[in-house]
Amino acid sequence: MKVLIVKDYEEMSRKAANIVASQIILKPDSVIGLATGDTPKGMYRELIKLYNNGDIDFANIKTFNLDEYYGLPKENPQSYHYYMMENLFKHVNIKKENIHIPNGMAENIEKECEEYEKKIQQAGGIDLQVLGIGRNGHIGFNEPDLKFEAKAHLVELDEDTIKANSRFFNSIQEVPTKAISMGIKTIMHAKKIVLLASGKEKAEAIYKAVKGEITPKVPASVLQLHPDVILIADEEAASLL
Template sequence: MRIIHAKNYDDMSRKAANIISAQVILKPDSVLGLATGTTPIGAYQQLIAWHQKGDVSFAEVSTYNLDEYRGLKHDEPQSYHYFMNEQFFSSIDIKPAHTHVPDGSNPDAEAACAEYDRLVEAAGYPDLQLLGIGNNGHIGFNEPDSVFSKGTHCVDLTESTIEANSRLFNSPDEVPRQAYTMGVQTIMQARSILVIASGSNKAQAVFDMCKGPVTPACPASILQLHPHAIVVADEDALSLF
């Protein structure tokens, strides 16, 4: 696992965007696995700026997002489908048909997850998977558990994750209690993985991911076993190293 030190959030975002843009420039039809949340926004903004300057095109790229809240339709402002359009897709030249997010509006969890697994497998899995990391070490919505998850599945969100994500809702009570998420095994199929982290509240999770035992109690720790995993984190997130 390669660790890249960044000075702060802006530096982390630029360094992450550099890695993503290099992937797309070298392989214009790249399959990208993407993440939501506040951490990747800076990287998306940097990629948008470079696209608008003509430095990078996403016209041939296809994307597969990690997760979606169960019970939210695509056009609901708190959905991850809506988030990706607002924060990234609507400002670049990617084809809408080439963007994919689990269908949170499908109440049949088994069918929704099986269909998303089929789509990701048919795409050949991501060339580059972007990940954030939760305060409890989760990746996607794969929460701490006794085993590592496999394919896309429906997960009950922990209270810490609900609280962390409540900033995007009017109150924690409005946060859905379940989500559809790519499994750890699916994430590990990506040819390269980029994890980004910022802030002292992520310090313990980043340390456990990189230096702790490989255990489903910290789902991100399995990335130690990936042959091409890069962590870009700022000084606060790396403060325990």
Template structure:
């Protein structure tokens, strides 16, 4: 795992965007895993700036979203179909037909989640998965105690996650109680993982994910199992890391 500590949120976004842009320039048909929430928004803004400048194109790239609320109409402003369309597809110039989001409305959840897993496999797997992390350590919507081998499935959201996401809704009660999420085992199959986090509220989750024991209580710790995982954080999110100075030193002396 590579841990990169930078001064500001903007630098975090730029560093992560460099990784995504480098992949898409090398492989225009790359398959990306896209996350929602606050953490990756800076990445998408930075990538959109490069697209607008003519320096980058996602026209041939494919994308799979991590998750979707169950029961929320697709046209709802906070459904992840809407969020991905608004924040990723349109500003980055994706072909909408090449972007998939889990189906939170299909009553046959098992069938729809199986189809999602097959679609990822048929696309050749995810080349680079963008991740954020919740204050309780969840990635995707894999809450604490999720199986490290889990696949795309329905999950019940933790009360803390619903409270955290209430900022996008009128109240916590309006946040759906259930979701469809890629599993930890699914996420682990991506060829590269890039997790970003900003702010002191994420410091404990980052410390457990990077330096704590591998544990289903902190789902983000699964990144320790991945051969190509990069964690990019600002100083506030890095504030509880015990080896912060080493990570800074290693990044400053990174071999060519």
């Protein structure tokens, strides 16, 4: 794993955006895996700037998001569909049919997960996957567990994740307790991975992911086995390395 320690959130966001932008320039029909949450918001802002400057073109880009809450309709402002529209998609020229986010309202979740995996394979797999990390070491919504879950699946969210994500909701009761997440195998099949982390509250997870034992109890630790991962962490997130 390459580790890039940067000063702060802004520098992390610029560096991450530059990596995504170079992927888009080098392969204009790239398949890009995307994350939500607070961490990549600055990267999306930078990508929009690069798009507005004419430096990158999303016309032939395909995207696959890591996850979506179970039971939240697309129009719900807390859904990851809504987040992606607001933070990136409505600002760039990506084609609607090239955007993929699991459908948290699907009647048959198992089928939805299988089809999501199939679509990723049909697109040729993910060229570049952007990841954030949970305080408990989760990637996507692959929570600490006794085994790595290979494929897209329905997850019971950890109490810690529900607590962490309650900051986006009016109350903790409103946070969905389940989500659909891309599996670890699918993430590990991405040709390149950029892992982003900012802030003191991520320091322990980053330490365990980079230097700890490889274990499903810290899902991000599996990234140590991937041949092309770059971690961009700000000084606070990297403070225990």
